[in-house]
Structures are given as structure tokens and as C-alpha cells.
Amino acid sequence: MEISVIASGSNGNCCMVEGKDTAVLVDAGKSGREIESRMDELGKSMENVKAILLTHSHHDHISGAGIISRKYNIPLYLTNEVYSEAKFNLRGIKRKSFSLSKEFRIGSLKIKPVPTSHNVSSCGFVIGKFGIFTDTGIVTQQMEAEIPKLNSILLESNHDIDMLINGPYPSFLKQWILSEQGHLSNIDASSIIQKKGKNLSLVLLGHLSGNNNTIEIASNTFTALVKRKVEYAVCSRDRISGKWKV
Secondary structure (H helix, E strand, C coil): CEEEECCCCCCCCCEEEEEECEEECCCCCCCCHHHHHHHHCCCCCCCHHEEEEEECCCCHHHHCCHHHHHHHCCCEEEHHHHHHHHHCCCCCEEECCCCCCCCEEEEEEEEEEECCCCCCCCCCECCCCEEECCCCCCCHHHHHHHHCCEEEEEEEEEECCHHHHCCCCCCCHHHHHCCCCCCCCCCHHHHHHHHCCCCEEEEEEEECCCCCCCCHHHHHHHHHHHHCCCCEEEECCCCCEEEEEC
């Protein structure tokens, strides 16, 4: 399987997962044109994409989904709750519904939605032995149960707590980000990898804040808290992050 991180950050998210005969996108939170351009840079084609899986309804995860779906006739897979929240932006799409924690298949890929904890209905996905979990204020029980089974993961590492607390955001926004329906901190992410990620050979830290984190701080937190050798990368907010065979 190959993982390509097309975009990752609070300014847009899109990840391509390719199996033997099937490719899917997880989220499409950049413009259709930007996603196409970045995929071309990675040597990838939208014509190989069989589905777009949506984690939740926030703009940085769905902004290009409707355009791409309509242009290429690619179905969107999402829960009924997410569709209800986002349907204004998803008119004219081919929709496939799924239920949380109920596995389904797209071609050769076995996919399991896993509940996360955000301020809207949300989930991550386990695809084969790869997990992708962003936009969650806590590591849910379901996430904690899945992580030991994985060999690779893209996990939110949104903010440095000190930067957030001492930064310019208003108090209510800081409180939400730090809440159980907000976002995982660098410490949260690295701690769960140390606690439950003993079978991981690849860790991608993603969904970084532009105001409350840096690649260097996220990386330093990870190396300080994860006490074993594992390949890792901190995903860029501004460009493609790369592709990895898993």
C-alpha cells in the first residue's frame, strides 16, 4: 500500500491511499485545482481514484470534494450526519453512506470508520493497517483499540500547548481547542504513539496549526516522548509532504 500526503494542516487536508488495484482520497480540503496540481507533482492521477472518504464537514476537509466528485464522477463516502451538515457544498454528487465502526470495502481496500471526538460528527479511518485520525480532542476508546493493530498512522499533532495558551487566540477559542471536542496537542499525539504504537513502522504527524505549532516543536516533542526507533515525518502545511510505501 502507498500513502501520499497531498495536504495536511488546519488550512486544508487530503491524503491518497493506494492498494493493489484501488486508490481513495481521505478528505479533499483544498480547491479541486490545487489537489490536482499536487497530485500531478506526486505523479498521481485522479483517474485512479475510486472514492473520496470524508471524515467530517469542516471546510478544510471538504472544500474540493464536491468539485472533484462532479468532475470525475467519483463517489463521496460519508455518514448521513456529515452529509446533512455539508450538503449545501455537496450538491450533485454521487453519495455513498456508511455507518461508524462498520467495515466496508472499496476494491481491494478494507476500510473501517473509527469515531473521533470533535465539535461536529466526525471519524477517522483504518484502511488495511494504516490509520488516519485528525480533528479529535481526545484519543477515543475506539482509536486506542485500533492503534496497536496498525503498522502506519497519520495522527493529528495540532498544537504546542504553551504556544496556544500564550498566543493571540481569544480565550473561548483556546478553551475549545484544548477541550475534548477540539484538537490533539503534540504531547497527546506523541504520548499515544509511545503508549499504544509499538507495532508502528511509520508515523506521520499532521494537521498542524499555523499559529500554535511548528514542525520543529512537533518533531522535538515526538523524539522526547517516543522512546524507540520508528520512521516519522511531520507533515507540511504548505506543500505536499511526500509518499510512503507501507
